[in-house]
Amino acid sequence: MSEGFSFTVSATDAGARAGVIETPRGDIRTPAFMPVGTAGTVKAMLPENVRATGADIVLGNTYHLMLRPTAERVAALGGLHHFMNWPHPILTDSGGFQVMSLSKLRKLTEEGVSFQSHIDGSKHMLTPERSIEIQCLLGADIQMQLDECPAIPIEEEKARTSMLLSVRWAERSKRAFEEKSQPGQALFGIVQGANYEALRRESLEKLMEIDFPGYSIGGLAVGEGREEMFRVLDFTTPHMPAQKPRYLMGVGKPADIVGAVARGVDMFDCVAPTRSGRHGQAWTKAGAINIKNASFADDPEPLDPESPCPASRDYSKAYLHHLFRAGEYLGPMLLTWHNLQYYQELMAGMRAAIATGDFAGFVAEFRAATGETVL
Numbered sequence: 496m497s498e499g500f501s502f503t504v505s506a507t508d509a510g511a512r513a514g515v516i517e518t519p520r521g522d523i524r525t526p527a528f529m530p531v532g533t534a535g536t537v538k539a540m541l542p543e544n545v546r547a548t549g550a551d552i553v554l555g556n557t558y559h560l561m562l563r564p565t566a567e568r569v570a571a572l573g574g575l576h577h578f579m580n581w582p583h584p585i586l587t588d589s590g591g592f593q594v595m596s597l598s599k600l601r602k603l604t605e606e607g608v609s610f611q612s613h614i615d616g617s618k619h620m621l622t623p624e625r626s627i628e629i630q631c632l633l634g635a636d637i638q639m640q641l642d643e644c645p646a647i648p649i650e651e652e653k654a655r656t657s658m659l660l661s662v663r664w665a666e667r668s669k670r671a672f673e674e675k676s677q678p679g680q681a682l683f684g685i686v687q688g689a690n691y692e693a694l695r696r697e698s699l700e701k702l703m704e705i706d707f708p709g710y711s712i713g714g715l716a717v718g719e720g721r722e723e724m725f726r727v728l729d730f731t732t733p734h735m736p737a738q739k740p741r742y743l744m745g746v747g748k749p750a751d752i753v754g755a756v757a758r759g760v761d762m763f764d765c766v767a768p769t770r771s772g773r774h775g776q777a778w779t780k781a782g783a784i785n786i787k788n789a790s791f792a793d794d795p796e797p798l799d800p801e802s803p804c805p806a807s808r809d810y811s812k813a814y815l816h817h818l819f820r821a822g823e824y825l826g827p828m829l830l831t832w833h834n835l836q837y838y839q840e841l842m843a844g845m846r847a848a849i850a851t852g853d854f855a856g857f858v859a860e861f862r863a864a865t866g867e868t869v870l
């Protein structure tokens with residue numbers, strides 16, 4: 496807890512860092528996994544149970560909340576923290592990424608992006624200024640500039656044009672933020688440039704000139720694959736300010752996160768644990784299983800008998816299998832809860848390993864248990 500927004504790196508181990516982000520609404524231990532609560536809820540979870548898994552911060556989404564129930568209504572009802580009963584830090588995305596992936600009839604200009612709602616077809620316009628206004632109405636503690644996330648592959652000249660638009664939008668987002676934000680809130684710049692080293696460097700240099708308290712790495716986890724993502728990180732993170740948080744957007748599966756922590760990333764978000772949990776996939780120390788598989792029909796053991804999480808400890812795999820086969824609501828609820836616990840334990844394990852200078856040991860253990868190579 497603190498008046499303002501600050502980040503302290505408490506330990507480093509090769510490229511990995513462990514630290515704390517302090518905000519007026521609470522501290523965020525890094526490396527941090529941030530559960531996605533797109534429409535004001537981490538799907539199928541009570542907020543107190545999200546907290547119990549060890550989450551210090553959750554994500555909200557400008558695009559979804561501006562369409563329904565609208566940012567003005569959330570503000571009139573006391574802001575997003577009160578609305579969703581989550582008194583801890585919230586990070587919101589600026590909405591551009593979701594417009595491009597969800598909305599219809601979108602038109603992108605220098606001004607911003609106009610689009611039709613995927614819910615009711617109503618017309619909307621997102622500009623850097625409107626995105627910041629929405630994020631401030633929601634009351635987000637960490638906000639994102641409006642940016643454009645191009646699909647990969649994209650040729651270098653087109654990627655540069657897109658990256659320079661995002662830099663101009665970063666400038667406009669910061670000006671709007673300085674007008675509208677509350678003390679202690681932070682705006683992150685988002686590094687773009689697709690998978691081109693020169694463009695990533697240029698994007699970062701221009702964003703650092705504008706100056707932000709934290710920097711997101713955008714434009715990844717869009718189908719480029721783990722190896723290519725790591726390659727982009729290898730030539731991007733070393734040039735990012737060492738004393739400011741680095742947020743890799745949309746990442747990822749456990750092995751993606753371990754590899755990205757090794758490359759100096761501090762913050763992560765991904766729908767994998769929640770979305771895959773709703774579809775019957777459980778993440779375990781030995782890798783992922785699908786509980787709907789017939790092999791679990793008679794398995795009396797829980798997912799993790801040693802776990803402090805009721806979903807992992809108090810229900811047999813046979814019972815979870817039954818719930819999914821029967822289409823019972825409790826199935827997605829329990830598997831979501833278990834997966835979030837698994838992710839938070841992964842993050843806690845990495846924070847501890849970095850603090851004791853044994854991150855290499857953690858990576859070796861992860862590789863032995865899951866067969867995944869991350870370096």
Ligand SMILES: CNc1nc2cc3c(=O)[nH]c(N)nc3c(CCc3ccccc3)c2[nH]1
Binds near residue numbers: 554555639
């Ligand atoms: C799954 N892969 C993925 N790649 C992304 C790239 C970008 C990007 O280049 N710019 C922005 N602004 N967001 C991105 C996101 C969305 C992350 C998010 C979702 C929900 C709530 C809060 C934040 C991404 N997600």
